[in-house]
Amino acid sequence: MINRLTIEDMLQRLSIKPVNPAWSTGKETGDDTSTPFDSFSPVDGQLIASVGSASADAYDRVIEQATAAFGQWRMIPAPRRGDIVRQFGEALRSHKQDLGMLVSYEMGKSLQEGLGEVQEMIDICDFATGLSRQLYGLTMQSERPQHRMYEQWHPLGIVGIISAFNFPVAVWSWNAAIAWICGNVCVWKPSEKTPVTAVACQQLMARVLAENGIPEGVSCLVQGGRSLGEELAGDHRIALVSATGSTRMGKSVAAATAARLGRSILELGGNNALIISQHADLDVALPAAVFGAVGTAGQRCTTTRRLIIHEAVYDTFRQRLVNAYGQLRIGNPLDEQNHVGPLIDVDAVRQYEAAIASCLREGGHFAVAGTVLEGAEYVSGCYVRPCIAEVEPYFEIVKQETFAPILYLMKYRTLEEAIRIQNEVPQGLSSAIMTQNLREAEQFLSVAGSDCGIANVNIGTSGAEIGGAFGGEKDTGGGRESGSDAWKAYMRRQTNTINYSDKLPLAQGIKFDV
Numbered sequence: 001m002i003n004r005l006t007i008e009d010m011l012q013r014l015s016i017k018p019v020n021p022a023w024s025t026g027k028e029t030g031d032d033t034s035t036p037f038d039s040f041s042p043v044d045g046q047l048i049a050s051v052g053s054a055s056a057d058a059y060d061r062v063i064e065q066a067t068a069a070f071g072q073w074r075m076i077p078a079p080r081r082g083d084i085v086r087q088f089g090e091a092l093r094s095h096k097q098d099l100g101m102l103v104s105y106e107m108g109k110s111l112q113e114g115l116g117e118v119q120e121m122i123d124i125c126d127f128a129t130g131l132s133r134q135l136y137g138l139t140m141q142s143e144r145p146q147h148r149m150y151e152q153w154h155p156l157g158i159v160g161i162i163s164a165f166n167f168p169v170a171v172w173s174w175n176a177a178i179a180w181i182c183g184n185v186c187v188w189k190p191s192e193k194t195p196v197t198a199v200a201c202q203q204l205m206a207r208v209l210a211e212n213g214i215p216e217g218v219s220c221l222v223q224g225g226r227s228l229g230e231e232l233a234g235d236h237r238i239a240l241v242s243a244t245g246s247t248r249m250g251k252s253v254a255a256a257t258a259a260r261l262g263r264s265i266l267e268l269g270g271n272n273a274l275i276i277s278q279h280a281d282l283d284v285a286l287p288a289a290v291f292g293a294v295g296t297a298g299q300r301c302t303t304t305r306r307l308i309i310h311e312a313v314y315d316t317f318r319q320r321l322v323n324a325y326g327q328l329r330i331g332n333p334l335d336e337q338n339h340v341g342p343l344i345d346v347d348a349v350r351q352y353e354a355a356i357a358s359c360l361r362e363g364g365h366f367a368v369a370g371t372v373l374e375g376a377e378y379v380s381g382c383y384v385r386p387c388i389a390e391v392e393p394y395f396e397i398v399k400q401e402t403f404a405p406i407l408y409l410m411k412y413r414t415l416e417e418a419i420r421i422q423n424e425v426p427q428g429l430s431s432a433i434m435t436q437n438l439r440e441a442e443q444f445l446s447v448a449g450s451d452c453g454i455a456n457v458n459i460g461t462s463g464a465e466i467g468g469a470f471g472g473e474k475d476t477g478g479g480r481e482s483g484s485d486a487w488k489a490y491m492r493r494q495t496n497t498i499n500y501s502d503k504l505p506l507a508q509g510i511k512f513d514v
């Protein structure tokens with residue numbers, strides 16, 4: 001179990017100084033105590049640290065430093081950059097336990113999930129290291145004699161990363177590790193709800209960069225709230241803004257970057273459904289549904305929010321779910337006996353309560369009731385009971401993403417109907433079907449199937465591996481991060497045609513004699 005002493009130890013092992021910087025360009029850090037904000041742990045309500053916000057002047061200095069660093073960093077061969085990212089991965093390996101605990105303590109997810117988050121960072125570092133030797137361009141056949149045509153990829157410049165509290169460090173690393181090996185420099189604005197884990201990661205990377213003699217500015221951190229995010233989005237010096245968070249935030253980032261013809265990668269809300277077919281192996285479906293719905297206390301963008309269950313197995317599966325929810329242990333997430341930790345803050349608790357009230361107003365019936373937990377163990381006021389509501393798919397509340405462990409159950413008769421229900425929400429991140437029937441599985445994955453960025457068969461909606469491209473459609477924003485060829489969004493493509501003949505033939509056979 002965690003106490004004040006272990007927090008101090010943990011911060012010390014991660015060498016987080018008592019005063020946390022409002023900004024950092026690497027080894028250089030600065031405080032600005034004029035408008036500090038506090039990070040309270042949702043685990044026990046204790047103050048972890050008071051963090052400064054980057055002032056306008058400090059922000060400008062960071063961007064200038066990052067701009068200067070880009071000039072040097074881009075000249076370093078990509079495999080060498082990859083090796084530096086590999087070393088960052090090694091630093092994460094040796095601090096996995098401390099950082100995992102800090103993530104768990106500052107954000108509230110279970111220690112297993114905190115460790116999983118650090119593992120996700122390690123994995124993306126490994127991926128990026130290999131990728132640093134594989135930033136391939138194509139060669140094309142020229143229509144003109146003695147001409148060679150090919151394409152190459154160059155870095156963009158500064159990549160601004162706006163990350164959310166729910167994956168306070170992993171989502172940053174998906175962006176940063178890929179951006180770095182591509183030759184970009186990064187400026188990170190973490191969530192103001194989880195500033196301390198960000199400081200820890202920034203300091204680990206700063207150490208690696210300094211050991212390799214890399215100039216300041218390759219990895220930068222600026223702390224602040226919504227206005228700082230808006231500043232980043234509107235800043236023409238930032239080539240690409242990768243933002244994770246609410247659809248409301250993403251729309252404002254998209255508008256601000258588009259207005260200056262900048263680029264953005266958006267990873268926004270999800271409203272993910274799991275279809276449980278009458279052909280499902282219910283022993284596989286049950287843990288997938290429960291982990292998907294209550295993991296990270298329902299605060300993943302990939303959380304399972306809707307179960308669309310075939311009428312033939314509806315009653316059986318509902319009863320099994322109710323039994324499983326009865327076994328859930330809710331409490332301090334650092335205690336490995338517990339399955340579910342707190343929500344991030346009391347605002348999130350209010351939203352959980354409001355969603356339950358809306359659901360009841362619309363005629364929902366709760367198979368497992370939701371309540372806010374009280375008592376000594378729940379002193380932070382952020383612990384809630386995961387709940388299950390039986391609803392109709394057309395309920396307004398079912399179309400919304402509430403970042404809390406509220407699972408909506410609905411019934412279907414035909415697979416077409418299930419797919420239609422699954423697609424009939426504004427969001428389009430993740431989806432899954434539980435079935436042992438090949439035809440059903442393929443229909444779900446077909447062009448007439450799921451409209452989401454992620455579509456799984458016989459696994460849940462959350463817990464994607466870093467090797468695939470991660471992101472979704474519609475209100476989820478359309479961006480892709482992490483694996484596959486998502487790296488291309490962090491680079492600019494250049495098409496090159498080289499004439500090694502002694503003539504100047506024009507394309508399309510145009511004649512132009514002078």
Ligand code: UN1
Pocket residue numbers: 120166167171244299300301302461462463464465
């Ligand atoms: C998020 O919730 O923003 O697929 C990211 C998952 C994790 C990442 C979630 N690998 O659930």
